Amino acid sequence: MDPARALRTVAFHLERHGEPTYRVAAFRKAAAVVDGLEPDEVTKRATEGTLTQLSGIGKATAGVITDAVEGREPGYLEHYLAKSHPRIPDGGAMRDALKGDCHTHSDWSDGGSPIEEMAVAALEEGHQWVALTDHSPRLTVARGLTAERLRKQLDVLDELNAKLAPFRILSGIEVDINLDGTLDQDEELLARLDIVVASVHSKLRMPGKDMTRRMLTAIRNPLVDVLGHCTGRLVVGRGRPESEFDAEQVFAACVEHDVAVEINSRPERLDPPKRLLRLAVETGCKFSIDTDAHAPGQLSWLGYGCERAIECEVPVDRVINTWDADTLTAWSRVT
Incomplete structure (x- = not known):
């Protein structure tokens, strides 16, 4: 070998x-x-x-x-x-419909591999595109990107896209939702990106009323495209309980402001729980089935999210990563 x-x-x-x-x-x-x-x-x-x-x-x-x-x-x-591999569901027709992944990380933040290696793995996974969404600066433990580093990353993406075409790496970020609901990055810079995933990573146990207000403020920001792992729960090891918030209000706001709810496929997250996923379907939300991959071998985890989407009767036509890159970016750039 x-x-x-x-x-x-x-x-x-x-x-x-x-x-x-x-x-x-x-x-x-x-x-x-x-x-x-x-x-x-x-x-x-x-x-x-x-x-x-x-x-x-x-x-x-x-x-x-x-x-x-x-x-x-x-x-x-x-x-x-x-050692036996964990069984990854094939995801059926839902997985077949997906053209990309809206939430991935590279070694620019807390991922384990270079951008190009992640992109090539996504191409081998059958994707037409992949969104690179490294963390924002407030998440220092994950080497979040300052505005300066994010601008440099955009230049790198331009070079890689020229090399890998017609495959596309969409520019993006997983931006922290601050305690007051504002976003942890310059809005001028966020407006340049193809995909903005907004997630809560701090004070996950704050009172439900405050968390609801925090999430609603972020969802109402026209720069936000996807609400990432909404409950923040972990379901392996010692685990972590769900954050408390008014899910009906949050999902209604996602519909009103055309923000997709992420179906996070990481085995330790599987977020949102099925009861909330069904509520989001009933409310009329759009969805993004994502891996939140931090390494190339994790890009195959989409099957976990697809299985849950099928169980909860998520309509295929409401899943944004069934769209081609041009359709997705045309939608995400509408403010």
Whole structure:
């Protein structure tokens, strides 16, 4: 096996098993290092045991490279191949209708892979487009993008779109909803983006009346296109309870202001809960079925959201990522 491909294959299986992003990033970083070396140097260092002298290659990644060079299936990979993958629903006709994903992250914020690697994985997943929605500056723990860094990212997207056409990377952001409902980024800059996903990441246990007011203020902002993971719940491990808010008011506002409700497909979120998803359907909301992927191997998680959408009778024609990129951006730029 080619050493760089072996490293990326390990990273893919780590992602599928929900391992921490930093661990995935280590294998992808090592693959990038190998890509920059001549094959003879890789072989020589593997034989001499000097791979770890290279910045970006540690003991585990060096072991994978050495196994690959010596013609063995890497032991690290065997370990994850022996573990059964979590079953991802195929998503049926709903999954077949999707043309893209409105919520993904790269290593510009808290994702584990470069933008291009995420885009190529989305293309291989069968997408026509993918929206890059890295975090906004207030979320420092996730290396949120300042206005300056976001502007630089837009220049990078222009270059990548020229390279990957006709596939498109849509410019976007997952912008924090501040405590008062304002958005955590310059509005002039938000207006330049193709997709704005607005999410609550702080003070998730604030009183329901205050949370409702906070969410309504954000939804009424004409720059917001998608309301991200609305309850903020986590359903694995120790979990995290749902935020309290008046769902009827919030979903009615989404209809009035033409904001899509996200069906977040991350296995630890599966947000909103089915009772609220059914309420959003009854209210007349549009939807965006998204992975919230932080690594390429997580782009296949759409099946989780599609399964829930089918169970809750979400109409296909109300799912915005069944649209082509031109239709989506024409809709999102209407204020």
